[in-house]
Amino acid sequence: MAGIIGYGAYIPCYRIKAEEIARVWNDDAESIKKGLNIREKSVPGIDEDAATIAVEAARNAVKHAGIAATDLGAIYVGSESHPYVVKPTATIVSQAVGAGNNLTAADLEFACKAGTAGIQMLMGMTESGMIKYGMAIGADTSQGRPGDALEYTASAGGAAFIIGKEKSEQIAEILATASFTSDTPDFWRREGASFPSHGGRFTGEPAYFKHITSAANLLFEKTGFKPSDFSHAVFHQPNGKFPLVVAKQLGFSEEQVRTGLLTPFIGNTYSGASLLGLAAVLDKARPGEKIFVTSFGSGAGSDSFAIEVAEGIEGKRGRISSIDGMINGSKIYVDYSVYLRNRNSIKKS
Amino acid sequence: MEKASASSWRRMEERYNLLANECKNCGAVYFPQRIVCRKCGRHTKMESRKLSGNGTVYSYTRTHSPADAFEEESPYLIGVIELDEGPRVEGHIVENGKEVTIGTKVRPVFRRMYADGEEGLIHYHFKFAPV
Amino acid sequence: MRDVAIVGIGLTRFGERWEHGLRELMAEAGVKALTDARIESKDVEIVYGSTMASGRFAGQEHVAALLADQMGLKNVPAVRIENACASGGSALRQGYLAVAGGIHDIVVVGGVEKMTDVTTAEATTALGGAGDQEWELAQGITFPGLYALMAKRHMHEYGTTEEQLASVAVKNHENASKNKYAQFRKKITIDDVLKSRVVSDPLKVFDCSPISDGAAVVVLAPLEKARQYNDTPITIAASSQASDTLRLAEREKLTEVKAAQIAASGAYRTAKVSPKDINLAEVHDCFTIAEIMAMEDLGFFEKGKAAKAIFEGETALNSRLSVNTSGGLKGCGHPVGATGIKQAVEVVMQLRGEAGERQVSNAEVGLTHNVGGSGATAVVHIMKRSN
Known part of the structure; x- marks a missing residue:
């Protein structure tokens, strides 16, 4: 089966605390922090966007994988904040990682699950022998309307995964994948609109929970695995609370979810969210451990994966900085006005 | 520009x-x-x-009076970087909370340099980050 | 080679000349210079006109023909010389070569810039074209930024201080206060400089030359015929020029302008003088650090010693060496295309003994030092009273 040859991530160094956002809108910070299980979120620098984040993550992934970038046969970048509506982020990434010109590339959009959709596409392409390696990236500088509840979580970051079928090169094998898709309008952003709109509580039960549990159950049926077979479980994490709730519904313990739950510390990186969670788990996982991953993209759909960590993971450790280092390394806290400035929401001209 | x-x-x-x-x-x-x-x-x-893009800060300055297309980012930190392979090059130094002075080691990062207004192209470029 | 003399000078007041465009400024300086040289317009054989970025500042290219026309010179050949901020010095050198080589007798060299019709950001960008567009300006690196990079390194290597940088501006404002052509007539203190707004650290507003309008014109003639036109012709004893990489980072050092060193040593050799023979110098102080480096590059002080010497008054008016008696680019103003020629005009005034309140008492030998970009072009002229 196809597997992960290498991965890389990027999280901007800027942070804004939930208290600072609450201060501006006269919200009760403590109840928000508790309700969403969020302390702070990452903020892009004024010169960062989904393309620069994708490039940084992609460069780390190539370094981690130890492959020649020119051996990449496909690059897919999933994001809901591509810098251009027309003109691919994927070509910027392929040029910047030195992938050469003999490859296919495209941008993907499926709210927060475009990155895992890219991985599934590459599984098929590598297993069929169409390409040797492919890279799928989920990266976002997601937006939340000022004053909206989303503002506490919508953050910036991304992760890149290089997929290939050669078992000896894999750091983890993807044992199976299953998806669940329906037309569920829980969250959207129209062409030309600066901020997304959402259906409030409708984003919960009929959207996030239904799709994740459905995809997960499909995967369990397909493989015969049960939650206790996995050392770690990673879910899409729009806030710090939903993944814990859905985990419990499916029969996972909080312990299984802990390592891959990053939202309380960096916010919801949208297309990057479940992939960053997986990267954080891989940073620590031991060969033989199984990892359960389920993404969720509004609109709506979920991709579920069963992954088994391979021996090869040990040899590639330490090649790039860890997710933990990016989360807890040198951070710069910004206030709300600098946050707005970095997001280009206030301008001099 | x-x-x-x-x-x-x-x-x-x-x-x-x-x-x-x-x-x-x-x-x-x-x-x-x-x-x-x-x-x-x-x-x-x-x-x-x-x-490699790795190098050392040879000189630096924070510019408060920007050129066209750089107004939003101003003030920004510019450096002359002595690259490990020899050449010296001017470049932006991104501010990541680490101190920048002559002799500071830097590594390359990928960032937006400027854009041609609201509707034009976005120009991407290497910058340097203190390590 | 013939000896060449300056037989006529004309200068406009530098500054914000709201009521005057390119053509008025040219005509004002041109008419003064032709009158000073007591020549008829028909005597002029060629015009060299210098402007750095008239296209960016005023939307006007093809400036030499306009200059000739506005001065009342009909159908003479007119050529524009552009070498960034060293355009004026470069044009003067071309005029010098034409006369020295025996090609022309009466040559008019005029420089002009009309800078105040654009915004500060537009002017900053236009001036940025003097650096490497693709690798400096395209990264938002401005001229104050480039000179700040030099200043930081100079401070690092030689212990140069912000107070010493400031003392250059204080001296040049002091001199400018005595010059009716100067943009700034107000004296300033070290503290004024240190407390002014930071442009690109360590350079503050008062470390930087201003955005200016102005024009300067000189008339050249062979020395053998010079007294026909002027009672006190000034000989150009040397004209020397050199270039270097356009991009600052690629130079051997950031703490010197090598092109200026090369141009200066060539000039000293030709004029058969040494730095200690120079009584006054008009140097390119586009930023305070530039004057400190100029003092070192021109051999007036050992490397790393000029800043302290300037701070201690060794280059003040009528001290050991009088530097930037006009007020320099800092105090007198810096209409870029005019600057190199204005420097020559000031030295001529001094050598003629016509500098009034700011007259250098022992003015025998003067030097001009005009730099383009961050040092990719340097032009040095040495002038003497004619015997």
């Missing part, structure tokens, strides 16, 4: 990936690339060579 697509595009390998070149006669490394070796003073065989 350059508005045309082509003028930015033809420098892309240099601006994204620090692609330098090297004189096969004397070994001098040039970034940005040169057609004619300055050291040999004549046209010699030049070969492409990718630089």
Whole structure:
């Protein structure tokens, strides 16, 4: 089966605390922090966007994988904040990682699950022998309307995964994948609109929970695995609370979810969210451990994966900085006005 | 500021990936690339060579009076970086909370440089980050 | 080679000349210079006109023909010389070569810049074209930024201080206060400089030359015929020029302008003088650090010693060496295309003994030092009273 040859991530160094956002809108910070299980979120620098984040993550992934970038046969970048509506982020990434010109590339959009959709596409392409390696990236500088509840979580970051079928090169094998898709309008952003709109509580039960549990159950049926077979479980994490709730519904313990739950510390990186969670788990996982991953993209759909960590993971450790280092390394806290400035929401001209 | 697509595009390998070149006669490394070796003073065989982008801050300044298209980012930190492979190059130094002074070690990062207004192209470029 | 003399000078007041465009400024300086040289317009054989970025500042290219026309010179050949901020010095050198080589007798060299019709950001960008467009300006690196990079390194290597940088501006404002052509007539203190707004650290507003309008014109003639036109012709004893990489980072050092060193040593050799023979110098103080480096590059002080010497008054008016008696680019103003020629005009005034309140008492030998960009072009002229 196809597997992960290498991965890389990027999280901007800027942070804004939930208290600072609450201060501006006269919200009760403590109840928000508790309700969403969020302390702070990452903020892009004024010169960062989904393309620069994708490039940084992609460069780390190539370094981690130890492959020649020119051996990449496909690059897919999933994001809901591509810098251009027309003109691919994927070509910027392929040029910047030195992938050469003999490859296919495209941008993907499926709210927060475009990155895992890219991985599934590459599984098929590598297993069929169409390409040797492919890279799928989920990266976002997601937006939340000022004053909206989303503002506490919508953050910036991304992760890149290089997929290939050669078992000896894999750091983890993807044992199976299953998806669940329906037309569920829980969250959207129209062409030309600066901020997304959402259906409030409708984003919960009929959207996030239904799709994740459905995809997960499909995967369990397909493989015969049960939650206790996995050392770690990673879910899409729009806030710090939903993944814990859905985990419990499916029969996972909080312990299984802990390592891959990053939202309380960096916010919801949208297309990057479940992939960053997986990267954080891989940073620590031991060969033989199984990892359960389920993404969720509004609109709506979920991709579920069963992954088994391979021996090869040990040899590639330490090649790039860890997710933990990016989360807890040198951070710069910004206030709300600098946050707005970095997001280009206030301008001099 | 350059508005045309082509003028930015033809420098892309240099601006994204620090692609330098090297004189096969004397070994001098040039970034940005040169057609004619300055050291040999004549046209010699030049070969492409990718630089690590790692280097040391040779000088730096924070600019508060920006050029066109850089107003939003102002003030910004500019440095002359002595790259490990030899050449010195000007570049932005991103502020990541680490101190910047002469002698600070830097590594390359990929960032937006500027955009041609609200509807024009976004120009991406290497910058340097203190390590 | 013939000896060449300056037989006529004309200068406009530098500054914000709201009521005057390119053509008025040219005509004002041109008419003064032709009158000073007591020549008829028909005597002029060629015009060299210098402007750095008239296209960016005023939307006007093809400036030499306009200059000739506005001065009342009909159908003479007119050529524009552009070498960034060293355009004026470069044009003067071309005029010098034409006369010295025996090609022309009466040559008019005029420089002009009309800078105040654009915004500060537009002017900053236009001036940025003097650096490497693709690798400096395209990264938002401005001229104050480039000179700040030099200043930081100079401070690092030689212990140069912000107070010493400031003392250059204080001296030049002091001199400018005595010059009716100067943009700034107000004296300033070290503290004023240190407390002014930071432009690109360590350079503050008062470390930087201003955005200015102005024009300067000189008339050249062979020395053998010079007294026909002027009672006190000034000989150009040397004209020397050199270039370097356009991009600052690629130079051997950031703490010197090598092109200026090369141009200066060539000039001293030709004029058969040494730095200690120079009584006054008009140097390119586009930023305070530039004057400190100029003092070192021109051999007036050892490397690393000029800043302290300037701070201690060794280059003040009528001290050991009088530097930038006009007020320099800092105090008198810096209409870029005019600057190199204005420097020559000031030295001529001094050598003629016509500098009034700011007259250098022992003015025998003067030097001009005009730099383009961050040092990719340097032009040095040495002038003497004619015997």
